[in-house]
Structure formats: structure tokens, C-alpha cells
Amino acid sequence: MSAGNGNANGDGGFSFPKGPAIPKITTGAKRDNDICQDDSGPTVKATTLDELHSLQKKRSAPTTPINQSGTAFSEEERQKIQLQSISASLASLTRESGPKVVRGDPAEKKADGSTTPAYAHGQHQSIFSPALGAVSDSSLKFTHVLYNLSPAELYEQAIKDEKGSFITSNGALATLSGAKTGRAPRDKRVVRDATTEDELWWGKGSPNIEMDEHTFTVNRERAVDYLNSLEKVFVNDQFLNWDPENRIKVRIVSARAYHSLFMHNMCIRPTPEELESFGTPDFTIYNAGQFPCNRYTHYMTSSTSVDLNLSRRELVILGTQYAGEMKKGLFSVMHYLMPKRRILSLHSGCNMGKDGDVALFFGLSGTGKTTLSTDHNRYLIGDDEHCWTETGVSNIEGGCYAKCVDLSREKEPDIWNAIKFGTVLENVVFDEHTREVDYSDKSVTENTRAAYPIEFIPNAKIPCVGPHPKNVILLACDAFGVLPPVSKLNLAQTMYHFISGYTALVAGTEDGIKEPTGTFSACFGAAFIMLHPTKYAAMLAEKMKRQGATGWLVNTGWSGGSYGVGNRIKLAYTRKIIDAIHSGSLLEANYKKTDIFGFEIPTEIEGIPSEILDPVNSWSDKKAHKETLLKLGGLFKKNFETFANQKIGVDGKLTEEILAAGPIF
Ligand SMILES: Nc1ncnc2c1ncn2[C@@H]1O[C@H](COP(=O)(O)OP(=O)(O)OP(=O)(O)O)[C@@H](O)[C@H]1O
Numbered sequence: 001m002s003a004g005n006g007n008a009n010g011d012g013g014f015s016f017p018k019g020p021a022i023p024k025i026t027t028g029a030k031r032d033n034d035i036c037q038d039d040s041g042p043t044v045k046a047t048t049l050d051e052l053h054s055l056q057k058k059r060s061a062p063t064t065p066i067n068q069s070g071t072a073f074s075e076e077e078r079q080k081i082q083l084q085s086i087s088a089s090l091a092s093l094t095r096e097s098g099p100k101v102v103r104g105d106p107a108e109k110k111a112d113g114s115t116t117p118a119y120a121h122g123q124h125q126s127i128f129s130p131a132l133g134a135v136s137d138s139s140l141k142f143t144h145v146l147y148n149l150s151p152a153e154l155y156e157q158a159i160k161d162e163k164g165s166f167i168t169s170n171g172a173l174a175t176l177s178g179a180k181t182g183r184a185p186r187d188k189r190v191v192r193d194a195t196t197e198d199e200l201w202w203g204k205g206s207p208n209i210e211m212d213e214h215t216f217t218v219n220r221e222r223a224v225d226y227l228n229s230l231e232k233v234f235v236n237d238q239f240l241n242w243d244p245e246n247r248i249k250v251r252i253v254s255a256r257a258y259h260s261l262f263m264h265n266m267c268i269r270p271t272p273e274e275l276e277s278f279g280t281p282d283f284t285i286y287n288a289g290q291f292p293c294n295r296y297t298h299y300m301t302s303s304t305s306v307d308l309n310l311s312r313r314e315l316v317i318l319g320t321q322y323a324g325e326m327k328k329g330l331f332s333v334m335h336y337l338m339p340k341r342r343i344l345s346l347h348s349g350c351n352m353g354k355d356g357d358v359a360l361f362f363g364l365s366g367t368g369k370t371t372l373s374t375d376h377n378r379y380l381i382g383d384d385e386h387c388w389t390e391t392g393v394s395n396i397e398g399g400c401y402a403k404c405v406d407l408s409r410e411k412e413p414d415i416w417n418a419i420k421f422g423t424v425l426e427n428v429v430f431d432e433h434t435r436e437v438d439y440s441d442k443s444v445t446e447n448t449r450a451a452y453p454i455e456f457i458p459n460a461k462i463p464c465v466g467p468h469p470k471n472v473i474l475l476a477c478d479a480f481g482v483l484p485p486v487s488k489l490n491l492a493q494t495m496y497h498f499i500s501g502y503t504a505l506v507a508g509t510e511d512g513i514k515e516p517t518g519t520f521s522a523c524f525g526a527a528f529i530m531l532h533p534t535k536y537a538a539m540l541a542e543k544m545k546r547q548g549a550t551g552w553l554v555n556t557g558w559s560g561g562s563y564g565v566g567n568r569i570k571l572a573y574t575r576k577i578i579d580a581i582h583s584g585s586l587l588e589a590n591y592k593k594t595d596i597f598g599f600e601i602p603t604e605i606e607g608i609p610s611e612i613l614d615p616v617n618s619w620s621d622k623k624a625h626k627e628t629l630l631k632l633g634g635l636f637k638k639n640f641e642t643f644a645n646q647k648i649g650v651d652g653k654l655t656e657e658i659l660a661a662g663p664i665f
């Protein structure tokens with residue numbers, strides 16, 4: 001032991017070695033007036049710390065809004081109109097009075113050091129007080145509105161107040177969605193009233209679980225009361241649909257910065273000018289996800305309820321914080337509104353080549369819509385929700401929602417690079433010190449996600465619209481490993497597989513091998529459609545026929561055997577297949593017809609081992625292959641029974657052809 005550890009004197013304490021006193025530091029130049037040289041530079045124009053802090057932030061320059069009569073609104077007037085509109089959104093349906101609505105963060109210190117609303121101090125700040133007099137305690141309180149905050153502001157809010165919010169080393173905001181890490185389709189309810197009774201698809205197979213108007217009102221009140229009980233709520237005013245003629249104005253009222261940032265990224269972001277003339281929203285979401293629904297309420301079967309009222313144009317969320325409910329709730333609304341305008345809504349990705357050739361990618365969750373529409377050689381129009389009109393396609397959203405499980409920089413560079421400042425990273429695990437994300441860690445959930453604005457993808461097509469599709473690619477992740485990597489479909493087959501909406505994922509990841517289970521979800525999105533599947537199918541058939549689009553079925557799942565024996569098809573191979581579809585070269589290939597399903601499959605594709613193109617070649621156990629193929633064929637047949645006596649479109653002949661386009665054995 002050396003004396004250097006300061007404890008050599010044996011008394012158990014510390015002492016410094018005795019020596020000469022340390023001389024005072026003197027600065028060379030201005031010794032006489034006793035001012036240190038470092039203090040003689042320029043000083044700030046502030047006499048107190050508060051004043052200094054007030055210098056730090058400048059206000060965004062107000063633009064010059066013009067109202068209907070051609071006169072400009074003052075900043076104050078504009079804020080008052082906004083607050084009036086938000087106050088109307090937050091109003092109870094039963095009480096005359098509600099909380100006073102104020103703008104800004106309640107925790108933000110005023111110049112006088114107070115944190116209570118400026119109202120009480122006679123300062124300038126917009127307040128909207130709906131009631132004349134106070135009739136309840138709730139009408140005495142203030143609800144602060146954080147309106148269309150920027151990502152940076154939302155980061156600060158999340159980190160300040162929401163446990164589980166962290167900045168990861170790539171700059172993204174990591175969040176936790178709570179107990180629910182995926183959507184809850186069995187808790188999604190739709191109000192059945194005089195209008196929807198006739199218009200929507202009800203009964204067996206329908207995703208629309210009914211509730212009555214009264215129960216909706218009870219849940220709406222519960223959500224609104226919860227939101228009003230908070231000190232602050234987040235309000236986003238944004239748009240859906242890049243087609244200017246069919247743009248929908250949405251307002252999202254939520255309790256969490258996570259939800260506000262998620263929707264900021266996923267919906268279309270208005271410009272400051274567009275926001276000034278936003279007016280009344282076409283649709284409003286009340287997200288009270290932290291607060292459960294009441295099990296004593298009629299129809300409630302769990303503590304979660306996602307309630308859609310198309311007549312009131314409102315969605316109420318109770319008992320789940322999974323942000324995807326908002327995104328997909330709005331998608332359901334579009335599946336109702338758009339077909340009314342003879343526009344087809346699609347659960348598909350969409351991209352466009354340099355020559356303007358557009359491809360749609362349909363598929364259930366996890367089949368590759370986001371992965372394959374994000375293609376460095378093509379323009380991304382959107383990854384999940386689109387509309388097909390008389391003139392072409394438009395993206396409904398302003399952002400992408402990518403699965404992150406096992407994400408790799410090499411295989412999916414554009415998605416990897418999109419995870420940066422501004423991106424919401426849901427339920428991922430990261431190093432507690434370096435904050436580096438481990439995408440292979442499924443401790444919270446396998447459904448880890450990144451939500452980012454579409455312009456985070458370098459070759460995004462802004463505005464997100466394009467001409468009519470040339471190729472319609474149906475994706476299935478077939479864990480049985482019997483569907484060919486690619487099949488060319490005729491129109492009837494395309495419709496058969498669109499209506500079937502097949503995929504088979506593996507049941508779970510624990511405890512070794514599990515049987516794959518087939519999932520059939522009409523229109524590759526039964527959870528979101530509002531009308532009978534044949535309505536969407538008829539529109540798709542009509543559009544594909546008119547535009548001469550080619551249908552393809554691509555298996556992004558297993559090859560060389562079922563799950564447990566074979567492996568998932570290499571993403572690089574799937575990309576080569578997709579490239580050959582886009583370039584048109586696959587149309588020119590030689591084809592042969594398969595047994596049972598009657599698919600046309602190419603015998604060769606450049607860059608891919610030919611033997612994998614016909615699954616039977618890659619299975620070592622031929623008997624097992626045949627059995628599995630028949631088993632899958634049987635699942636298709638059984639699923640299609642419910643559609644057997646449905647007419648698809650006006651063309652009786654097409655209906656016959658579609659029914660005959662399934663597996664035959
Ligand atoms: N051959 C393959 N083709 C496509 N994706 C593959 C392939 N092999 C592995 N994958 C992985 O499968 C996942 C596909 O998920 P993706 O996010 O594209 O699903 P999605 O269809 O967009 O679903 P959702 O509608 O839920 O967003 C990705 O994690 C991707 O890395």
C-alpha cells in the first residue's frame with residue numbers, strides 16, 4: 001500500500017501531506033483592479049436568471065391569416081377560436097359546464113415564478129371558459145391544452161412525465177405502451193344505429209361488434225371526464241389522405257405525449273397556414289387509454305373498449321394505450337367513408353418505380369408490406385393504408401409503422417436509418433447505460449414498432465400519390481411452407497386470394513416447435529373493414545380489370561419444409577422476386593401450373609436458386625409435403641364456405657370464376 005492513498009497515518013481518516021501553503025492564484029494583467037480577465041468579456045442582457053431564461057426561447061413569427069371576410073385575425077383571436085373549438089370537443093354531453101381550457105404547459109413557470117394559469121394574474125394567455133358560473137368543482141379547474149406540439153416539445157413532455165420514456169442512442173424516443181402491446185380486435189365496438197344498421201356488415205365473421213348509442217355515450221363521458229380531470233391534455237389537429245379532394249380533418253385528444261407524437265408522425269402534418277384555417281374536425285378521437293372502461297357498463301367484456309360512432313364521427317379509447325388502435329381506428333373510418341365516394345380503401349403498402357409503375361402490397365400483419373414497399377430503388381408512396389380512386393392511388397397516412405423485431409442495418413437500411421430523432425420506438429429493449437437498442441430482445445413483446453414520418457425514408461414520394469397500379473402483390477407468410485415463393489394469378493385467382501386473406505404465422509416463439517396456424521382475414525384486413533368483403537372485392541376486380549393490373553401471390557414465409565424444418569425465405573430472395581415483378585421481366589418468364597392450387601409458377605428467376613421456386617423440390621419429405629399441401633387446401637376451402645353463396649359485383653360470371661379459382665382436389 002502506498003502513502004498516496006492518503007491514509008498512511010493509521011488513524012483511519014484522511015490527511016494531506018504537510019507542506020508549504022498553496023500560493024494564491026494571481027492573473028497576470030489586471031492585477032490592480034482585482035477583476036479576473038475571464039469576466040471582462042461581453043455579458044448577457046439580463047439581470048436575473050429568470051430574465052436570462054426568457055431570452056432563450058423566441059416565438060415563432062406569426063403568419064398572416066385571412067378569415068372569410070378577408071380581414072386578418074389577431075394572434076389572440078385565433079387562439080380564442082382554437083380554444084373554443086377544443087373546449088367544444090372536451091365538453092360533457094350532460095353538464096352545462098366543464099373545466100376552463102387554457103393553452104400551454106401547467107408546469108411552465110411564468111415570469112413571476114407562478115405556475116397557475118395566467119388568468120388568475122391578469123396576464124396575456126388564452127383561456128376559454130365554457131360556463132358562466134361554477135356549478136361543479138370540475139368547472140372551477142383548468143385543463144391545459146398542449147396543441148400540436150413539436151417532436152422536441154413532446155420528447156420533453158414524455159421524459160418529464162411518462163415513465164418508460166427514454167432517448168435511445170439513435171435519437172428516437174423509446175416508450176412503453178403498457179399492458180397492451182398489440183391491438184384488441186375483440187374489444188372494438190361499433191354503434192349500431194338506424195344508418196349503420198343497413199350500411200355495415202354485421203353478424204358472423206364481421207369485425208363490427210355492436211354497441212348501442214347509449215352505451216357509447218356512457219363510455220364517451222367516461223373518457224371525456226377522465227381527460228378533463230387531468231391537468232393537461234394533448235390535442236393534435238391533422239389530416240388523413242394525400243388526395244386533396246378526399247382529405248379528412250382529424251382531431252386527437254390524448255393524455256400522453258407518446259400518443260401525441262405517434263399521431264404527429266402517423267397522420268399528415270398540417271402546415272402552419274393549413275392549421276390556421278383548420279376549423280371544425282371531421283372526426284375526433286378521445287384517447288383515455290390509461291383509464292379502463294367500466295365492467296358494469298352494458299356490452300363491456302373486459303377493461304378495454306375501443307368504440308366507434310360513425311354518426312357522431314368519434315372514436316373513444318378506454319383501457320389500452322397501444323397507439324396502433326388510433327391508427328387502425330381511423331383506417332376503419334376510411335373503410336366506411338371512402339367506399340361511399342366510390343373510392344377503394346386498401347390495407348396495402350404502395351411504391352412507384354422511376355418510370356411511374358405503381359405496385360400495391362397487400363398482406364396481413366407481419367407479411368412484409370412495410371419491408372417490401374420500402375425499397376431503395378423505388379419511391380415510397382406509403383407502407384400500410386391507401387385509397388384507389390378514378391385517377392390513381394393516395395396514401396391515407398403521413399408516416400410508417402415498421403416492425404422492429406430483429407431489425408438489421410444490412411437487410412433493411414432505410415428503416416434502420418429512419419429510426420432517429422422524432423421517431424417513436426415502442427416497447428424495445430435497450431442498454432441501460434449506452435441506450436443502444438437491442439432489436440433482437442423480445443422481453444417486452446415481439447411486436448416492437450417504430451413510427452416515423454414518411455419523409456424519414458429518403459425516396460419517399462411527396463405528396464404521397466401515384467397513378468393506377470400496374471402490379472397487385474398479395475403477400476402471405478406461409479409457415480406451412482407449401483405456397484410457392486411467387487405465383488402469377490389471373491383475375492379470378494387474385495380475387496379468391498384477396499377475399500381469403502391468408503397468412504400463417506407461428507403460434508409462439510417459446511418452447512421449440514409449434515404448429516403453424518392458418519389465419520384468414522378477408523381483404524387482408526378483416527379487422528378494419530366496415531362493409532361486406534365482397535363490396536371491396538368487387539371494386540378491386542373492377543379497377544384491376546379496367547387498368548389491366550397483374551395479380552401476384554408472394555410467399556414471404558417458409559421454404560424447404562414447415563416451420564421447424566424449413567426456414568423463412570431469405571429477404572434477399574424475396575426482394576429479387578419483387579424486382580422481377582416490377583421490371584416486367586417476370587411476366588416474360590416460362591411458367592408451369594401447380595397441383596391443387598393451380599398456380600402459375602415461373603421456372604427461373606435471375607439470382608434465385610431455381611429449385612426453391614417449386615416448393616416440392618425443397619422438401620426432403622415428399623409425403624409430408626403432399627399432406628401439408630392438402631391440409632392447407634382444406635383450410636382454404638373451409639374458410640371460403642361463408643362466401644360460397646355471395647355474389648361479387650354485378651357480374652355473375654366473375655362470381656362463378658372466383659368460386660372455381662380456389663384449390664381443387
Ligand atoms: N422474405 C421476407 N420477406 C418479407 N419480410 C421478411 C422476410 N423475411 C423476414 N422478414 C421480416 O418480416 C417482417 C415483415 O414485417 P412488416 O413490418 O413488413 O409487416 P407488415 O406487412 O407491414 O405488417 P403490419 O400491417 O403489421 O405493419 C419484418 O420484420 C421483416 O424483416
Ligand SMILES: O=C([O-])CC(=O)C(=O)O
Pocket residue numbers: 182183324325327328364365384401
Ligand atoms: O395495427 C397495428 O397495430 C399494426 C398493423 O399495421 C397491423 O396490425 O396491420
Ligand SMILES: [Ca+2]
Pocket residue numbers: 369370371383384401402403
Ligand atoms: Ca407495416
Ligand SMILES: [Mn+2]
Pocket residue numbers: 347365384
Ligand atoms: Mn397494418
